[in-house]
Amino acid sequence: MRSLIGAYLPYRLREGFDDDLPHSSPAATLRVVKAHPIFARFYDRLARAMWPKEVEHRTELMAGLRGRVLEVGAGTGLNFQLYPEGVDVVAVEPEPNMARRAVEREAEAPVRVRLLRAAAEALPFRDGSFDAAVLSLVFCSVLDARAAASELRRVLRAGGEVRIYEHVRSENPRHAWWQDRITPIWRRINAGCRPNRDTAARLRAAGFDVEVRRIPIGPPSPARPHILGVARPRERG
Numbered sequence: 001m002r003s004l005i006g007a008y009l010p011y012r013l014r015e016g017f018d019d020d021l022p023h024s025s026p027a028a029t030l031r032v033v034k035a036h037p038i039f040a041r042f043y044d045r046l047a048r049a050m051w052p053k054e055v056e057h058r059t060e061l062m063a064g065l066r067g068r069v070l071e072v073g074a075g076t077g078l079n080f081q082l083y084p085e086g087v088d089v090v091a092v093e094p095e096p097n098m099a100r101r102a103v104e105r106e107a108e109a110p111v112r113v114r115l116l117r118a119a120a121e122a123l124p125f126r127d128g129s130f131d132a133a134v135l136s137l138v139f140c141s142v143l144d145a146r147a148a149a150s151e152l153r154r155v156l157r158a159g160g161e162v163r164i165y166e167h168v169r170s171e172n173p174r175h176a177w178w179q180d181r182i183t184p185i186w187r188r189i190n191a192g193c194r195p196n197r198d199t200a201a202r203l204r205a206a207g208f209d210v211e212v213r214r215i216p217i218g219p220p221s222p223a224r225p226h227i228l229g230v231a232r233p234r235e236r237g
């Protein structure tokens, strides 16, 4: 079974890269993420085409980050170039084709980025080990958003923050109705992406205070609107 998993994962899998960062569990990751080679190729092209429209928002997403930062679902690593100097980045990406491209982009980063294969639902890190986390168009795709939100809460230190740039369920009932109708087919052709997911509500339910604003971007699509902002762990009462 292990050799089967190894054959399925052609990209560089880093294990034990840091004394206090245990390596990912391939079995846990494979349970929640399938390989999507066609989507990975398509996504990288799309994201590069969207870059001029998005760079302002992505730059704001990363501005002022400090300390040890976790990027969840880093995809093809497009954000790596935007990290401010001095941060120590650990990026997790479970999908092998996305991760292969992300490994190439590590070299373009102005800071050290360590890429690890892991899923948001089973983060292989100790409690409170990060100062900040970055969510960039990823929460729509995680299989179990409740588990992922609770994992984020666990690995962030008290006083830490989650930077959020996500597309979410619309507040417009008519648009949300369409998002609900299209989600089953959209998920199939977009590697599990659910345009009707209310990510801010999911994070609130997991114990975060969420401050986001809606931002207009790109042509009309089920994957609108986008939110940009921050979530902070609520103090446990």
Ligand SMILES: C[S@@+](CC[C@H](N)C(=O)[O-])C[C@H]1O[C@@H](n2cnc3c(N)ncnc32)[C@H](O)[C@@H]1O
Binding pocket: 032, 033, 043, 047, 072, 073, 074, 075, 076, 077, 078, 079, 092, 093, 094, 095, 098, 118, 119, 120, 121, 136, 137, 138, 141, 142, 143, 144
């Ligand atoms: C739309 S892409 C966004 C990639 C990148 N964050 C960006 O901003 O361009 C969604 C990413 O989430 C990843 N993903 C899907 N399920 C995941 C999970 N359970 N845990 C972590 N990442 C996941 C996918 O493999 C994919 O790379």
